[in-house]
């Protein structure tokens with residue numbers, strides 16, 4: 001019997017298995033370890049992942065995994081697992097999965113962990129083709145600015161006579177994201193309050209989710225907890241799937 005761990009993200013999904021005692025992500029055809037959480041139904045075929053995102057199907061016919069998992073959505077996920085011919089072993093909370101993956105790799109022992117998960121949080125809305133292309137270009141620019149200080153050009157040809165050309169600087173991106181980052185820090189404060197802990201009590205801060213690659217996010221977390229406590233030992237896109245794979249292999253149901 002093969003057990004797999006699935007991180008069903010609202011933007012990207014990742015599947016992991018245990019190989020030689022260690023969790024590893026399963027690659028897609030394109031060599032990447034994550035795939036967009038998108039399924040497109042064409043006339044006679046079903047596209048999954050990047051081909052679904054790239055296809056020219058009317059976007060209203062594309063299904064996205066919902067941003068928040070309410071009970072009925074959890075039920076829908078269970079149904080999808082069944083329809084895919086898989087047997088559900090256990091539904092695991094994402095932060096728990098990430099903490100398990102880290103403990104497997106770094107033996108964090110009894111230390112107090114804080115898991116900060118900043119993913120994509122995709123919302124469902126209709127996207128005309130042009131907006132979809134603009135969104136893709138903006139996302140590329142945003143992701144590049146995590147690794148470069150140079151302004152990135154966002155370019156989009158609208159038609160023969162008109163094009164969009166905008167320079168996006170790191171400062172501008174930080175300004176555009178500032179509300180969102182502030183909110184994510186507020187959630188962290190709320191979690192600390194609920195646990196009746198302060199930042200000083202936390203030994204390790206595990207960063208998961210693609211958006212934790214944003215330097216401004218890392219800086220805010222570093223100034224709150226101290227740089228040394230931030231952990232980057234596992235790819236933030238893969239930690240949740242790793243933890244799920246570990247649990248799937250470890251428990252008897």
Ligand SMILES: Nc1ncnc2c1ncn2[C@@H]1O[C@H](COP(=O)(O)OP(=O)(O)OP(=O)(O)O)[C@@H](O)[C@H]1O
Pocket residue numbers: 008009010011012013034067117118119120121122139142143144146147208209210211212213214236237
């Ligand atoms: N280098 C990067 N810099 C900035 N953002 C990035 C980078 N790499 C990925 N991201 C962003 O991370 C997001 C996807 O993260 P992730 O795959 O963790 O989300 P998810 O798990 O699908 O979402 P959620 O947890 O909200 O359901 C996207 O918005 C993507 O643009």
Ligand SMILES: [Mg+2]
Pocket residue numbers: 009010094117119120209240
């Ligand atoms: Mg996620």
